[in-house]
Amino acid sequence: MVLLSACSDNNASKSSDTDPTTAVTSSTAPRQTPQSASPDAAEKAAVLASYNAMWVEQMKAYRKADAAGTDLEKYATLDALGRFRIDLARMKKAGTAVTGELGHTPAVASLNLTAKTPTAQLTDCMDLSKSQTIDTRANNKVIPYPTAQPLRYIATATAEKWPNGWMITKFVPDGSHTC
Secondary structure (H helix, E strand, O other), X not given: OOOOOOOOOOOXXXXXXXXXXHOEEOOOOOOOOHHHHOOOHHHHHHHHHHHHHHHHHHHHHHHHOOOOOOOHHHOEOHHHHHHHXXXXXXXXXXXXXXXXXXXXXXXXXXXXOOOOOOEEXXXXXXXXXXXXXXXXXXXXXXXXXXXXXXXXXXXXXXXXXXXXXXXXXXXXXEEEEEO
């Protein structure tokens, strides 16, 4: 189960639906740091743009427990997409969906542009504090998070540069490492 599973029947908080296009809180613009002047800055910005676009589409899917009508395939490959689809199937079976905002603060941890297929490693601090899981079969009743569920935890991702842009190939949440 993806720890993000503010999506499973075990998770939630309180709030109302928000516009799915604003469902993800992150900084999409490159930060002004010394690395911004590096030759890799444009590629790092492109990796982050692809990752953030994936999360916008993911939250659209989590809001209805279904990836239909989203563009997840534009940003995530089979491994990453498979993780999300498993989570969505569990949500659908449990009659749950996500509302609120998923906050996250991704950063490119490393970039290898000299490999045959350029790769990037990302780290992200996932923040569930403004999101919740609801029971769609019980008038959207909020399902409380388990007491052991961290509201902020680390996730890592791998991206590859494909002909059409950066694709997220792997996503691994790690609830044992909080942030």
